[in-house]
Amino acid sequence: MPPLFHPALVNGPFDDPAVYIDFLFERRAILFDLGDLAPLPPRKLLRLSHVFVSHTHIDHFVGFDRLVRLTLGREKRLRLFGPPGFVSQVANRLAGYSWNLVENYPTDFTIIAAEVAAEGELLTAEFHCRKEFVREGERRERLREGVLVDEEEFLVRTAPLDHGIPSLAFALEEKNHVQIMKSRLLELELPTGPWLTELKRAILGDVDPAAPFRVQWRDGATRHERSYPLGWLRDNLTRLVPGQKVVYVTDAAFTPANAAKIVALARSADYLFIETTFLDAEAERARERGHLTARQAGELARLAGVERVVPFHFSPKHRHQEELLRRELATARREGTAPAAGLTVSDRDRDEAWG
Structure with a gap:
């Protein structure tokens, strides 16, 4: 059976970051970063339930307006997460437009924006279309082990990194698969379909194994049930295997603290999307x-x-050296190279990885 999560870069490796x-x-999706969203058709953007923004440099946040424009007028709640100051930045983006007619809309598109505050709290506020997107309903809660979202089938956690400003890395983790x-x-002559999602939920939930489970599907105009x-x-029909893990890391200096957090967050990930901005010869430029x-x-x-690495966020100056960037990454991943090979992650580093 195909895995639950299907991650892919929105743009090419030299263009705006977004996964x-x-x-x-499930007819739903999540998004890491809000760069240029032009390659995504409206039907894909309208599936979004959560968006996780690493930081608000323009190449990571410029897609916000397109997402709002497309979703406006629909009965939808969209949750956004970002670094310290993110709630005010969302409020300011929304305040840049006039909303004098929205009270007549038949739907109430709502944005729930949350920021990972420096003190380890999550600050959340709501913005309702029918109320002209005025900031309201603020609340604070303590972050536990960096977990931003905890749903029945998956969770999303974050680790704050240093990019001169805070930049968040994210991990999407399937609880069990x-x-x-x-x-x-x-052999049973059963089709694939939405009923398999319900079956998985029942197996993972507290449901009596003796309880009957109805398998329903349609074949044209004919309805079937067993x-x-x-x-x-x-x-x-099933077996329980470890869930998928997808990790997103971008815009982070190579410091001991950042490295420890990245390694802890990405441990044994199925996919690691990681920025690969400069060549090794430009290590000083990368540090700056x-x-x-x-x-x-x-x-x-x-x-x-990690099982798979997807490099992205290449510096445009290397547009004709893409293969060299990929080769340097592959060599280091395979062999380990000084000075980074001396990096270790202590138990204390892991304990403190969530900031």
Whole structure:
């Protein structure tokens, strides 16, 4: 059975950073960063339930207006997360427009914006279309282990990094993954479809294994239904495997504190999307700009033991050296190179990785 999360870069590696993650069967998606969103069609943007913004440099936040313009007039609640000061920046973006007609809208598009405050709190405020997007409903809560979202099937956690300003890294973690055995589906002559999502929820939830589970689907105009004990479907159709993990890291200086947080956050990830801005020969320039080199990115991926690395956020000056950036990352990931190879992550570093 295909995995639940389907992550992909929105733009090319030299263009604005953003990663779109589609959820199989659920007609929903999340987004890491709000750079240029032009490549995403409206149907994909309208699936978004959560957006996680690393920081508000223009190449990471310029897509906000397009997302609001597309969603305006729809009955939708959109949750946004960002670094310290993010709630005020959202308020200021919305205040840049006139909203004198929105009280007549039949729907109340709502933005819930939250910022990871420097003191380890999450500050949240709401902006309702029908109230002209006035900031209201503020509340504060303590962040626990960096967890921003905790839902039935997944959670999203963050780690604050230093980019001269705070820049957030994110990890999307599936709690458990119920894998469907396709061969058994074929043997039972059962189709794929939304019912499999409900089956997974029932298996992971506190549902009596003896309870009947109805499998419903349509074949053209014909409606089909079968009933099986939940425990029988669990034992004969599925197996429980570790959930997926997708990590997003961008705009971070190569410092011991940042490195420790990145390695802890990305440990054993299925996908690590990591900025690869400069070549190794430009390490000093990277330090001054608060970015990673290709070698540093590869070394962090190696230390974290990730399965796949997707480099992005290449400096435009290397537009004709893309292969060299990728090769430096791959070499460091495979072999380890000084001085980054001397980097270690202590238990204390891991404990403090959430800021």
